[in-house]
Amino acid sequence: MSYSTSKPKKAGTLNAYFKPAVRNNNNNNNNDNNNRSLSSSWRSISPLSNTQTQQQKSSATIDLTDNNSDDDDLIILDDIPKNAYRGSRANNSNSNSQQESFGSQGIQTQELSSTSKFRKEPSYNLDQRQKPFFSSYTFQTSHTTTSTFGVRGMSSSTTNDSYKNNSSNRVVPVERKVSQPSGMSLTDRLGSNVSHPIQGAGMVSSSSFGWKKTVDTSSSSSSSTTTTSGTKRGYSSITSSSSSSSAGWVSSTSTNKKKRELPATFITSASALGALNGKATKERTIGGFKSVTSSSSNKKSYGSNMSFYGNNNNTNNNNNRYSSNKRKNNNKSSYRPKLSAEQQKVFDIVVNERRSIFFTGSAGTGKSVLLRAIIDSLREKYPDGVAITAPTGIAACNINGSTIHSFAGIGLGQDPPMKLVQKVQSNKKASERWRRTRVLIIDEISMVDAELFDKIELIARTMKASQKPFGDIQLIVTGDFFQLPPVSRYGMARFAFESKCWSKVINKTIMLKQVFRQKDSEFVDILNEMRLGRLSEAAIQKFRSLSRTPQTYNMIEPTELYALRDQVDKSNTARLNGLPGDIRTFKAHDTGDKAKVEGCIAPEAVHLKKDAQVMLLKNMDQTLVNGSLGIVVGFVGDEKYNTLTDIRRCMPPSKFSGAQSSEIEPDLESMKSQQWPIVQFTDGREVLMESEQWSIELPGGEVVASRTQIPLMLAWAMSIHKSQGQTLESVRVDLGKVFEKGQAYVALSRATSLEGLQILNFDESKVMAHERVATFYQNLDTV
Numbered sequence: 002m003s004y005s006t007s008k009p010k011k012a013g014t015l016n017a018y019f020k021p022a023v024r025n026n027n028n029n030n031n032n033d034n035n036n037r038s039l040s041s042s043w044r045s046i047s048p049l050s051n052t053q054t055q056q057q058k059s060s061a062t063i064d065l066t067d068n069n070s071d072d073d074d075l076i077i078l079d080d081i082p083k084n085a086y087r088g089s090r091a092n093n094s095n096s097n098s099q100q101e102s103f104g105s106q107g108i109q110t111q112e113l114s115s116t117s118k119f120r121k122e123p124s125y126n127l128d129q130r131q132k133p134f135f136s137s138y139t140f141q142t143s144h145t146t147t148s149t150f151g152v153r154g155m156s157s158s159t160t161n162d163s164y165k166n167n168s169s170n171r172v173v174p175v176e177r178k179v180s181q182p183s184g185m186s187l188t189d190r191l192g193s194n195v196s197h198p199i200q201g202a203g204m205v206s207s208s209s210f211g212w213k214k215t216v217d218t219s220s221s222s223s224s225s226t227t228t229t230s231g232t233k234r235g236y237s238s239i240t241s242s243s244s245s246s247s248a249g250w251v252s253s254t255s256t257n258k259k260k261r262e263l264p265a266t267f268i269t270s271a272s273a274l275g276a277l278n279g280k281a282t283k284e285r286t287i288g289g290f291k292s293v294t295s296s297s298s299n300k301k302s303y304g305s306n307m308s309f310y311g312n313n314n315n316t317n318n319n320n321n322r323y324s325s326n327k328r329k330n331n332n333k334s335s336y337r338p339k340l341s342a343e344q345q346k347v348f349d350i351v352v353n354e355r356r357s358i359f360f361t362g363s364a365g366t367g368k369s370v371l372l373r374a375i376i377d378s379l380r381e382k383y384p385d386g387v388a389i390t391a392p393t394g395i396a397a398c399n400i401n402g403s404t405i406h407s408f409a410g411i412g413l414g415q416d417p418p419m420k421l422v423q424k425v426q427s428n429k430k431a432s433e434r435w436r437r438t439r440v441l442i443i444d445e446i447s448m449v450d451a452e453l454f455d456k457i458e459l460i461a462r463t464m465k466a467s468q469k470p471f472g473d474i475q476l477i478v479t480g481d482f483f484q485l486p487p488v489s490r491y492g493m494a495r496f497a498f499e500s501k502c503w504s505k506v507i508n509k510t511i512m513l514k515q516v517f518r519q520k521d522s523e524f525v526d527i528l529n530e531m532r533l534g535r536l537s538e539a540a541i542q543k544f545r546s547l548s549r550t551p552q553t554y555n556m557i558e559p560t561e562l563y564a565l566r567d568q569v570d571k572s573n574t575a576r577l578n579g580l581p582g583d584i585r586t587f588k589a590h591d592t593g594d595k596a597k598v599e600g601c602i603a604p605e606a607v608h609l610k611k612d613a614q615v616m617l618l619k620n621m622d623q624t625l626v627n628g629s630l631g632i633v634v635g636f637v638g639d640e641k642y643n644t645l646t647d648i649r650r651c652m653p654p655s656k657f658s659g660a661q662s663s664e665i666e667p668d669l670e671s672m673k674s675q676q677w678p679i680v681q682f683t684d685g686r687e688v689l690m691e692s693e694q695w696s697i698e699l700p701g702g703e704v705v706a707s708r709t710q711i712p713l714m715l716a717w718a719m720s721i722h723k724s725q726g727q728t729l730e731s732v733r734v735d736l737g738k739v740f741e742k743g744q745a746y747v748a749l750s751r752a753t754s755l756e757g758l759q760i761l762n763f764d765e766s767k768v769m770a771h772e773r774v775a776t777f778y779q780n781l782d783t784v
């Protein structure tokens with residue numbers, strides 16, 4: 002690898018652009034130390050002051066070459082004063098005083114001038130799963146100004162070693178926003194930003210992410226402030242699909258008719274590359290945006306293996322110390338906590354020891370977080386071989402997987418076992434899917450009945466032509482049997498642990514003990530009593546005392562949870578009708594198998610008004626995630642959202658933010674005609690919501706069904722079933738119509754605190770647990 006001061010002309014060159022940030026560095030005389038400690042200081046960056054914001058205008062263009070030679074990490078900074086920056090991926094221990102080693106991977110840089118430094122920093126510190134070719138860069142033009150930017154290229158199917166030699170998995174710029182509100186540390190922001198998941202096997206989620214910016218930069222002499230001499234800015238969003246998956250939901254941006262023919266943020270890999278190369282030549286309207294596509298000839302690689310996720314995680318399991326994102330709905334935050342010791346233990350057993358396992362734990366013990374970590378890591382290992390499933394459409398959607406029925410190819414699964422086997426055998430695609438599967442993940446196992454579990458096991462053995470349990474497929478099963486039970490047509494179903502094959506296929510069961518969702522030990526204790534269906538008098542009194550109005554923490558009203566969908570609809574409709582103004586209706590555009598689309602989390606019709614409370618159904622960045630709550634503040638075309646400036650201000654993070662001019666820009670007229678809603682989220686951001694696409698894809702990419710809809714649903718109220726997996730700060734639970742064992746527990750355990758929880762119609766007789774489940778749990782190991 003070498004760094005040069007001239008622009009590479011090789012094919013495959015990417016232009017990567019950075020938006021400078023300003024490090025809050027008050028000690029101008031401590032530059033050497035600063036440089037040494039950049040990693041830590043950079044990650045603890047403070048929100049920008051006004052002065053710093055001025056400084057932030059500094060920017061530069063950086064090119065990253067993409068080739069397979071030694072210099073594939075070539076980095077060139079144009080227009081930077083004293084523009085000689087050199088760095089190398091260190092593989093020596095030479096302690097040249099001008100070289101600095103960063104972190105355990107030994108990335109080094111060389112300072113080539115007294116005032117300008119460039120340092121390449123891999124993101125492993127921020128997210129250990131991220132591949133090295135997501136890199137964060139810090140560029141220091143003076144003692145007080147540090148510019149950062151990020152470049153990422155992700156693939157679900159590459160290993161750390163292979164990425165360098167695989168030009169199809171190259172870098173794409175991702176904007177770093179140091180000025181985001183939130184008070185979060187940059188570590189959090191970057192950590193989570195880079196961590197948007199590649200969805201687990203089973204769902205190729207394509208989501209837009211990317212931008213383009215070309216900026217001339219100059220430094221203002223020797224002062225600490227750099228200024229921008231001219232700005233030209235464009236954005237391109239890149240959508241791609243991970244290349245391997247089992248059947249599953251795919252979340253991507255809109256493809257719709259006419260002006261929504263393609264996702265607004267969708268650009269094919271080729272055009273994305275071209276745009277990145279600055280070779281864009283062709284303009285077209287994509288959704289509400291004008292898109293410029295590229296004439297670049299080197300169109301081959303970028304896209305098919307890259308995935309950009311506002312909503313999904315990609316991973317890099319460097320050393321099995323893992324941090325992870327939430328798999329279900331991602332709730333309040335998509336930041337990836339470091340796994341606890343017990344989570345890590347389970348992770349090791351699954352990933353390193355390759356054991357078939359059932360891990361469980363009460364609500365909030367981090368099963369989702371752990372599962373995400375496991376999925377990400379296993380997909381690294383077996384890009385084509387990880388099937389991610391759940392028993393219901395919503396649960397599957399939450400983990401971006403497919404239903405177990407859909408994956409297995411068994412339709413409703415009600416036929417006798419041998420008939421189902423024949424059915425799968427005669428289905429070429431399903432057979433192929435089974436043959437490829439090395440790991441089968443089943444989430445929300447409490448809702449899988451024993452009969453189905455046995456049938457799946459038989460099919461697995463047959464399709465893998467092996468008499469070993471599950472045909473030697475590694476089985477990873479998780480969930481909490483104290484939560485929602487299987488739905489049965491004939492009375493009480495048997496649980497999966499009561500199946501004939503359970504004890505043969507699961508060779509390790511582990512219960513996670515540490516509760517993360519609730520911090521208050523009193524709350525944790527009474528929830529545990531409730532889980533077991535055995536409430537003490539003190540717990541009953543406590544729950545009764547919670548009928549008062551709950552605390553709220555922002556503009557969001559408490560989320561109401563009901564047992565029945567009718568109750569939910571009634572509440573949401575009443576609230577909507579109570580608002581002044583016209584209802585705007587957004588109808589979904591469905592394709593393919595309608596029955597399959599019904600499981601989609603996005604509603605068929607979304608009715609909105611200004612001031613409606615809504616939930617985001619798609620991840621957009623680290624804070625705007627599936628599960629984020631917000632308020633509709635208007636619609637494109639309203640007085641407040643009527644100009645290009647207004648629109649740009651509200652661009653989703655994956656598209657625009659404060660663009661001056663661009664190669665892809667909002668098509669105002671189109672947007673006005675669509676009347677896209679603008680939602681204000683709890684972090685204060687107002688974000689335009691245009692349609693997105695969810696689709697069910699089989700491995701190999703065949704789309705069997707899709708839904709295009711705005712990623713919102715009314716969220717004054719939601720069903721307890723839908724709330725499973727959610728974390729809610731302020732919640733009002735109505736237990737009046739609870740009918741299922743485990744239902745009350747699921748509802749109450751969504752709350753993070755007693756202060757934020759209100760319980761209506763509390764009745765201890767509604768707190769029920771299955772004795773068989775309780776017995777089963779008495780025998781589980783803990784780590």
Ligand SMILES: Nc1ncnc2c1ncn2[C@@H]1O[C@H](COP(=O)(O)OP(=O)(O)OP(=O)(O)O)[C@@H](O)[C@H]1O
Nearest residue numbers: 338339340341364365366367368369370517518726
């Ligand atoms: N290792 C960890 N460190 C810090 N926070 C964590 C950790 N693991 C999980 N959490 C947090 O705890 C909360 C609950 O996690 P998670 O949703 O994974 O639990 P769960 O067991 O799946 O819950 P449920 O069964 O109710 O769906 C989330 O806010 C998550 O971010």
